[in-house]
Amino acid sequence: MANYQDLIEEIKKLDTELHTKDFLLTWEQSTDELKQVLNVAEALRTLRDENISTKVFDSGLGISLFRDNSTRTRFSYASACNMLGLAVQDLDEGKSQIAHGETVRETANMISFCADVIGIRDDMYLGYGNQYMREVGEALDFGKEEQVLAQRPGVVNLQCDIDHPTxxxxxxxxxxxxxxxxxxxxxxxxxxxxxxxxxxxxxxxxxxxxxxxxxxxxxxxxxxxxxxxxxxxxxxxxxxxxxxxxxxxxxxxxxxxxxxxxxxxxxxxxxxxxxxxxxxxxxxxxxxxxxxxxxxxxxxxxxxxxxxxxxxxxxxxxxxxxxxxxxxxxxxxxxxxxxxxxxxxxxxxxxxxxxxxxxxGWKPFIIASMILNRKFGNPEDILERLMEKGKRRVDG
Amino acid sequence: MANYQDLIEEIKKLDTELHTKDFLLTWEQSTDELKQVLNVAEALRTLRDENISTKVFDSGLGISLFRDNSTRTRFSYASACNMLGLAVQDLDEGKSQIAHGETVRETANMISFCADVIGIRDDMYLGYGNQYMREVGEALDFGKEEQVLAQRPGVVNLQCDIDHPTxxxxxxxxxxxxxxxxxxxxxxxxxxxxxxxxxxxxxxxxxxxxxxxxxxxxxxxxxxxxxxxxxxxxxxxxxxxxxxxxxxxxxxxxxxxxxxxxxxxxxxxxxxxxxxxxxxxxxxxxxxxxxxxxxxxxxxxxxxxxxxxxxxxxxxxxxxxxxxxxxxxxxxxxxxxxxxxxxxxxxxxxxxxxxxxxxxGWKPFIIASMILNRKFGNPEDILERLMEKGKRRVDG
Amino acid sequence: MANYQDLIEEIKKLDTELHTKDFLLTWEQSTDELKQVLNVAEALRTLRDENISTKVFDSGLGISLFRDNSTRTRFSYASACNMLGLAVQDLDEGKSQIAHGETVRETANMISFCADVIGIRDDMYLGYGNQYMREVGEALDFGKEEQVLAQRPGVVNLQCDIDHPTxxxxxxxxxxxxxxxxxxxxxxxxxxxxxxxxxxxxxxxxxxxxxxxxxxxxxxxxxxxxxxxxxxxxxxxxxxxxxxxxxxxxxxxxxxxxxxxxxxxxxxxxxxxxxxxxxxxxxxxxxxxxxxxxxxxxxxxxxxxxxxxxxxxxxxxxxxxxxxxxxxxxxxxxxxxxxxxxxxxxxxxxxxxxxxxxxxGWKPFIIASMILNRKFGNPEDILERLMEKGKRRVDG
Missing domain, CATH: 3.40.50.1370 (Aspartate/ornithine carbamoyltransferase)
Structure with missing residues (x-):
């Protein structure tokens, strides 16, 4: 694993817009953006290996919506949210009122008042999964624009019909x-x-x-x-x-x-x-x-x-x-x-x-990196500060 | 949205007993009490909008019991617990041993050893939902009195047969x-x-x-x-x-x-x-x-x-x-x-x-306010301290 | 309840190896080890009763796997994880891909990249439950040894076919x-x-x-x-x-x-x-x-x-x-x-x-003690530090 300071220096050199868009297909990201996701993931992993807290959220929700079974990705997503300080709240469509026929726009906004990220797996329906994620993203843009939402949660593709970027x-x-x-x-x-x-x-x-x-x-x-x-x-x-x-x-x-x-x-x-x-x-x-x-x-x-x-x-x-x-x-x-x-x-x-x-084993850190890069335009500063603070994850 | 300090001054003037009773029907609350719930909700929302932590619990559980489907209220409750620092633990009666025929008194106490609030939706059975919440409340009073429970969790009505106060x-x-x-x-x-x-x-x-x-x-x-x-x-x-x-x-x-x-x-x-x-x-x-x-x-x-x-x-x-x-x-x-x-x-x-x-969008803050007002007799002090501390919710 | 400092002094005198092994059967533990679990549980309870934070984890997952219904133990486990600072992530085998026929070794590692403890209830199959927990433990040992896992989560027996140690x-x-x-x-x-x-x-x-x-x-x-x-x-x-x-x-x-x-x-x-x-x-x-x-x-x-x-x-x-x-x-x-x-x-x-x-009411504290003792070889130091810091659990 590369030296922590080197990773940060590399991140500083990269030209990216990751905090302005959802990560839905790798081929929609520039090479610099892909490199940044890797570097931030490595940096987070280094912090954790050195028992240093990676929490950047004091509170906030990470929502998950799994329209297909999942163990690895579910736990990776939970790990990613947890290491950043978010609590996972699962949207179980079976226990919700979604069957009532409500729109994607409505559901997306209703669950997002206090959410910082929404991870979605929707891989069963060819031609629909990725599209659904985009509809959720547009609904969230709408909600933010109309001041329904105080923050615009990022959307992470946890596997769709087209790509499985995490x-x-x-x-x-x-x-x-x-x-x-x-x-x-x-x-x-x-x-x-x-x-x-x-x-x-x-x-x-x-x-x-x-x-x-x-x-x-x-x-x-x-x-x-x-x-x-x-x-x-x-x-x-x-x-x-x-x-x-x-x-x-x-x-x-x-x-x-x-x-x-x-x-x-x-x-x-x-x-x-x-x-x-x-x-x-x-x-x-x-x-x-x-x-x-x-x-x-x-x-x-x-x-x-x-x-x-x-x-x-x-x-x-x-x-x-x-x-x-x-x-x-x-x-x-x-x-x-x-x-x-x-x-x-x-x-x-x-x-x-x-x-x-x-x-x-890389998946939790890749997802955490995607969340962090979506939320912040300056991950290098955040990573430097986390290392400086050096708060111990496990206080033994 | 009103000025933060004004909200606090207004709260100081109100005469309320919210911390002594569960919020089960709005018409059981005095007008001052209703105003206080609104004011504290607005104050919490202001803090969050200004990226200031609203956590008053370092740890503790917020229990949810949904006897009917829910999306909005479920996520609002999760958001409310999370913003105050509580972890949500859902009581899924299907996965519990409750079918064994145990009493409300027993269940209420068994789940509450480390709980600070219990949110209940029970709206399907006319004549029973609100009554069930009262039975839970009485069971918790009993548990506290008998030193079974170190703290008496509040009960929040997340919709019953009579009222839907949140x-x-x-x-x-x-x-x-x-x-x-x-x-x-x-x-x-x-x-x-x-x-x-x-x-x-x-x-x-x-x-x-x-x-x-x-x-x-x-x-x-x-x-x-x-x-x-x-x-x-x-x-x-x-x-x-x-x-x-x-x-x-x-x-x-x-x-x-x-x-x-x-x-x-x-x-x-x-x-x-x-x-x-x-x-x-x-x-x-x-x-x-x-x-x-x-x-x-x-x-x-x-x-x-x-x-x-x-x-x-x-x-x-x-x-x-x-x-x-x-x-x-x-x-x-x-x-x-x-x-x-x-x-x-x-x-x-x-x-x-x-x-x-x-x-x-007001529901998460209304619920958080109900929890906070049920727990503390001095919300004005708590709100002042949160603003003073000014801990950032998202440390970007 | 004994005096806090007395409890710590008693713990110092005990000769235990709890942090080197999973707690799967009480008769595999020395008497000193059983006493230590009791003492640490009492100390944690004292801290909580005095409104002092018992969090030793800044982040981390506590995984639960319930192969049988549970209310009491589920909530006790959730309480234990929460009081130590871990977020509970439930492995619901019905919503996972485990039916695909994957091995215990694989599942155990896949869920554990960021886990500090795994609590398991497996009491339905005589001759299998306790054995399954041991297989999980061996899989985790393997994962740690092979550097798949950065930390080796402890395994807590939440009831098996042989014993119900919590x-x-x-x-x-x-x-x-x-x-x-x-x-x-x-x-x-x-x-x-x-x-x-x-x-x-x-x-x-x-x-x-x-x-x-x-x-x-x-x-x-x-x-x-x-x-x-x-x-x-x-x-x-x-x-x-x-x-x-x-x-x-x-x-x-x-x-x-x-x-x-x-x-x-x-x-x-x-x-x-x-x-x-x-x-x-x-x-x-x-x-x-x-x-x-x-x-x-x-x-x-x-x-x-x-x-x-x-x-x-x-x-x-x-x-x-x-x-x-x-x-x-x-x-x-x-x-x-x-x-x-x-x-x-x-x-x-x-x-x-x-x-x-x-x-x-003792169960949440017993489980928390088992987790803490499994993680740390020096619980007395940790307990002393928690009391010294005196961070309030509820900041009212």
């Missing part, structure tokens, strides 16, 4: 830690590949998030999946364009084998095909249980044709010195552990288990 | 803000009227709360509803008596048109008839699903005869200069938005949308 | 308060007896916890239950061995009458037979609803043969001067109140109601 940024922080610097990532080959899993309906946001972010830093990004498992075309185009701009490369190949060839990093993970997610969205909206069952059956049969997309010891041998770094957002579908046949063998997974845990 | 007090705070002072409310005509909604079973507590509170301040209060939609007779009597005492007036009329005539403020809102709520309570207690379905059907048919109780542009023209202030506790049933035919047209609602949001 | 330690704190000192408990006769209840499936952890703890302090412990309601044999053996070592005694008798004879303390409480709990565990794991129903029926019929195991006024007359202290972990099955025929008559229960409430 995941991909945590992944990037981990790669920076593992390889020593962002500079060192240049020319590294990362293989984002589909992998078989006996489940269906997994969001596209992780693979999209990875190709949409790693192409920013001069990496050679390879995407691979069976035919029919395409990602959202616009995101793939964005990735290609970014690779060119950053001096890296982006290509698509048709097999896991090819993708793994000479890779420095592999990220084998299951996802549902774009068109299936679209169909599923319509069925979910129509509450068509029969249709969903039929789609699941069809999809699982389709999946089952691709069981050879399996991250095995043999597959890993194809990578750089047979020692590529294995990554996963977790939980992985581990063959013989969490399912009969899955994304990865137990042997490969266990070899990299600690790595994947460390990868996950 | 709503009506927030409404009053909004009227005070809107019209400039409580003094200015004298002689203003407010129309609390029933309105059509395609739902049933809505509590009586809002209309009762409004006529029970606004008659305290010299307003001309008009209540209107179709035949069969009577409120609890005792509350109506109380309203009439209070109007007389305060130099205002109270009358009932038979149509929305008549009620709106010349009104300065209109509050059109659906509710279920008293006798239906009574019948529903019996059916709910008997777990009689068939009976409840039949009642719902009957009630919706009954409602449908009164679709002309609709707050339209034309209806608004009857009010003072056609520009009465529209109020609602939200969410409103908006025609063409949240339902096909509802309480209010989209045009009228949207014209006053920001107003209704600002109305709602 | 309950039994709170019971012991209450006995110490009631009789004046641990010394005074020597030679006191306590009767831990089964009692009839029209329910089934109640864990064995309370009676096991009581005989496993009270035999440490020279008490004369009598266990009584109908044939077929045996406890886990190893725990009974442990109790017998401990009684011998502590200069007390342990015996089993066949009737409540015999157990109550001359008792100073009685603890009549229902539980399910060991073999039934084993059978139930298998049925629960197999998701065998029919089997569970049949078992419940059989078990309730079996219970009904022993309705004479009833703590009545007449039964109480057999105790020391007819005035034994009645204890219960609550909620009790009170005849004519929470059930037709139960563990205890209303008369007996009400006579001791305040006592049982005070008994329960």
């Amino acid at each position: 995941q991909s940024m945590a992944d990037l922080a981990w790669l920076k830690e593992h390889f020593g610097s962002l500079e060192n990532l240049k020319g590294k080959k990362i293989a984002m590949t589909w992998a078989y899993s006996p489940s269906y309906g997994k969001p596209l946001s992780v693979p999209q998030g990875i190709i949409g972010l790693m192409t920013r830093f001069g990496m050679d990004v390879t995407l691979a999946h069976p035919e029919g498992y395409e990602l959202i075309p616009e995101v793939v185009e964005t990735a290609a364009k970014q690779a060119e701009e950053s001096g890296g490369s982006f290509k698509q190949v048709a097999t896991m084998e090819e993708a793994f060839e000479g890779a420095d990093i592999v990220y084998p993970k299951s996802w549902a095909p774009y068109h299936v997610m679209g169909k599923r969205t319509e069925l979910l909206k129509a509450n068509d249980h029969e249709g969903l069952k039929a789609l699941e059956k069809e999809c699982l049969e389709q999946n089952a044709k691709h069981k050879d997309w399996h991250c095995t010891e043999d597959m890993m041998k194809r990578t750089q010195d047979g020692e590529a770094l294995y990554m996963h957002c977790l939980p992985a579908d581990i063959t013989g552990v969490s399912c009969e046949e899955g994304e990865v063998t137990e042997g490969v997974f266990n070899k990299y288990l600690v790595d994947t845990y460390k990868e996950a | 709503q009506s007090m927030a409404d009053l705070a909004w009227l005070k803000e809107h019209f400039g002072s409580l003094e200015n409310l004298k002689g203003k005509k407010i129309a609390m009227t029933w309105a059509y909604s395609p739902s049933y079973g809505k509590p009586l507590s809002v209309p009762q709360g409004i006529i029970g509170l606004m008659t305290r301040f010299g307003m001309d209060v008009t209540l209107a509803h179709p035949e069969g939609y009577e409120l609890i007779p005792e509350v109506v009597e109380t309203a009439a008596k209070q109007a007389e005492e305060s130099g205002g007036s109270f009358k009932q009329v038979a149509t929305m048109e008549e009620a709106f005539e010349g009104a300065d403020i209109v509050y059109p809102k659906s509710w279920a008839p008293y006798h239906v709520m009574g019948k529903r309570t019996e059916l709910l207690k008997a777990n009689d699903h068939e009976g409840l379905k039949a009642l719902e059907k009957e009630c919706l048919e009954q409602n449908a005869k009164h679709k002309d109780w609709h707050c339209t542009e034309d209806m608004m023209k009857r009010t003072q200069d056609g520009e009465a202030l529209y109020m609602h506790c939200l969410p409103a049933d908006i025609t063409g938005v949240s339902c096909e035919e509802g309480e209010v047209t989209e045009g009228v609602f949207n014209k006053y949308l920001v107003d209704t949001y600002k109305e709602a | 309950q039994s330690m709170a019971d012991l704190a209450w006995l110490k308060e009631h009789f004046g000192s641990l010394e005074n408990l020597k030679g006191k006769k306590i009767a831990m007896t089964w009692a009839y209840s029209p329910s089934y499936g109640k864990p064995l952890s309370v009676p096991q916890g009581i005989i496993g703890l009270m035999t440490r302090f020279g008490m004369d412990v009598t266990l009584a239950h109908p044939e077929g309601y045996e406890l886990i044999p190893e725990v009974v053996e442990t109790a017998a061995k401990q009684a011998e070592e502590s200069g007390g005694s342990f015996k089993q008798v066949a009737t409540m009458e015999e157990a109550f004879e001359g008792a100073d303390i009685v603890y009549p409480k229902s539980w399910a037979p060991y073999h039934v709990m084993g059978k139930r565990t298998e049925l629960l794991k197999a998701n065998d609803h029919e089997g569970l129903k049949a078992l419940e029926k059989e078990c309730l019929e079996q219970n009904a043969k022993h309705k004479d195991w009833h703590c009545t006024e007449d039964m109480m007359k057999r105790t020391q001067d007819g005035e034994a202290l009645y204890m219960h972990c609550l909620p009790a099955d009170i005849t004519g109140v929470s059930c037709e025929e139960g563990e205890v008559t209303e008369g007996v229960f009400n006579k001791y109601l305040v006592d049982t409430y005070k008994e329960a």
Whole structure:
């Protein structure tokens, strides 16, 4: 981990507008902005490791809205809010009056009178999740403008239909830690590949998030999946364009084998095909249980044709010195552990288990950084002051 | 918003016993006490707007018990506890052992060893909700007396079968803000009227709360509803008596048109008839699903005869200069938005949308004020000290 | 309550290793360690009673995982975390992705990046609950060792299949308060007896916890239950061995009458037979609803043969001067109140109601003490500093 003062000096040099906009897609942020999120995350982690309080809020609410299950992200968000001094208040739509048919504008304002951030997971409905976050953001802008709200809470994307920025940024922080610097990532080959899993309906946001972010830093990004498992075309185009701009490369190949060839990093993970997610969205909206069952059956049969997309010891041998770094957002579908046949063998997974845990360990700090950067235009001052004060987190 | 020091001076002049009793019905409080709740709420809001910490608790729990769905009040309560320094702990009766048949006395004490306030919503059972809050209060008195509890948590009524004091007090705070002072409310005509909604079973507590509170301040209060939609007779009597005492007036009329005539403020809102709520309570207690379905059907048919109780542009023209202030506790049933035919047209609602949001925005501060006033006999000292200390809420 | 400085002096003399291990079974702790938990709990309670802040954490999470319903323990845990400065984050397995089949190791690490304690209730599955807590502990050791976790959260047993240490330690704190000192408990006769209840499936952890703890302090412990309601044999053996070592005694008798004879303390409480709990565990794991129903029926019929195991006024007359202290972990099955025929008559229960409430009131402080002792090797220093600082909890 870099020296604390160096991190602050680096932040001072960056030209960013993070405090003026919500962090909804990594490709809407400048490279400086992405670097700032990483640096502030590292600084917060350093403070915490040195038992120094990172509280910048005396009070205030961090609201969470999970429209899909979550363990990792839920706890990361809770950790992030807590380390900054915010209390988490969950909006459980089942226990609210939202079914009454109230508007997004109304709900967004009603929960925000004393809120400093709203974290949202909405990844089930293709074409709707990210859009919903933007509607919430606009509603909050409206509320602030009209003096309904004394402060405008930031919105953090805790996974949508398009991107999973807290995941991909945590992944990037981990790669920076593992390889020593962002500079060192240049020319590294990362293989984002589909992998078989006996489940269906997994969001596209992780693979999209990875190709949409790693192409920013001069990496050679390879995407691979069976035919029919395409990602959202616009995101793939964005990735290609970014690779060119950053001096890296982006290509698509048709097999896991090819993708793994000479890779420095592999990220084998299951996802549902774009068109299936679209169909599923319509069925979910129509509450068509029969249709969903039929789609699941069809999809699982389709999946089952691709069981050879399996991250095995043999597959890993194809990578750089047979020692590529294995990554996963977790939980992985581990063959013989969490399912009969899955994304990865137990042997490969266990070899990299600690790595994947460390990868996950960045998420609380990435989210805290996003909140802090959204709230304050001068994170460097805040970080300096926290270190100076040196208030102990645990007073033992 | 009034000057902070003025607010404190005003509080000093008031003669109140708020710290000796739970705030369960507004008509059990003296006028001075109601004013104090408003003033402390304004002072807390001023502090927060000036980024000054309002924490008076270093630690402690604020317990919530919601026996009905809630978004606004839930978040307002969470905000109130948080701004004072309390952590919210929800009592989810579904996840507790309360079904075992334990007594109110036991539950109330078991959750209160480290609690400073208990907020309760219990509005479904006519004749029971407010009574339950009193039983909790008595149980806490017993616990304190018997040295089971080191402190006696206050009880805050977050809506019962009779009153919705955090709503009506927030409404009053909004009227005070809107019209400039409580003094200015004298002689203003407010129309609390029933309105059509395609739902049933809505509590009586809002209309009762409004006529029970606004008659305290010299307003001309008009209540209107179709035949069969009577409120609890005792509350109506109380309203009439209070109007007389305060130099205002109270009358009932038979149509929305008549009620709106010349009104300065209109509050059109659906509710279920008293006798239906009574019948529903019996059916709910008997777990009689068939009976409840039949009642719902009957009630919706009954409602449908009164679709002309609709707050339209034309209806608004009857009010003072056609520009009465529209109020609602939200969410409103908006025609063409949240339902096909509802309480209010989209045009009228949207014209006053920001107003209704600002109305709602007072609730966190009203609740915080109730908690603070219940805990401390000297809020003026506390408010002075908070301003003096001037600890920043957000340390940016 | 003992003098604060005396408590600290006593703590200084104790030889303990509480900060190196999780508190999972009382009989794994030395007598000094048990005394230290009591003393620190008393000291925390004294601070709170004197309105002095007990916060030792500036921020940090206290995680809870309840695999069974809970009111008392849930609120006690929340209170304990709050008084020390931790925010509670509940792991709701229903809202998580845990069903995906992830390992205990993974879940334990994923939730712990910013956690200082994890409290677990897992009492439904005989042979699994305590084991699960140990697996979580080992996973956390692994995470700390591998630098996945910056700190190793403690694990607190909030009731397992074997012991209920936060309950039994709170019971012991209450006995110490009631009789004046641990010394005074020597030679006191306590009767831990089964009692009839029209329910089934109640864990064995309370009676096991009581005989496993009270035999440490020279008490004369009598266990009584109908044939077929045996406890886990190893725990009974442990109790017998401990009684011998502590200069007390342990015996089993066949009737409540015999157990109550001359008792100073009685603890009549229902539980399910060991073999039934084993059978139930298998049925629960197999998701065998029919089997569970049949078992419940059989078990309730079996219970009904022993309705004479009833703590009545007449039964109480057999105790020391007819005035034994009645204890219960609550909620009790009170005849004519929470059930037709139960563990205890209303008369007996009400006579001791305040006592049982005070008994329960120790739990928040016992849990806080366990957390504090697990985190810090020098609680005496921390307690001294808290008193010196004298920061007011409620700043009125």
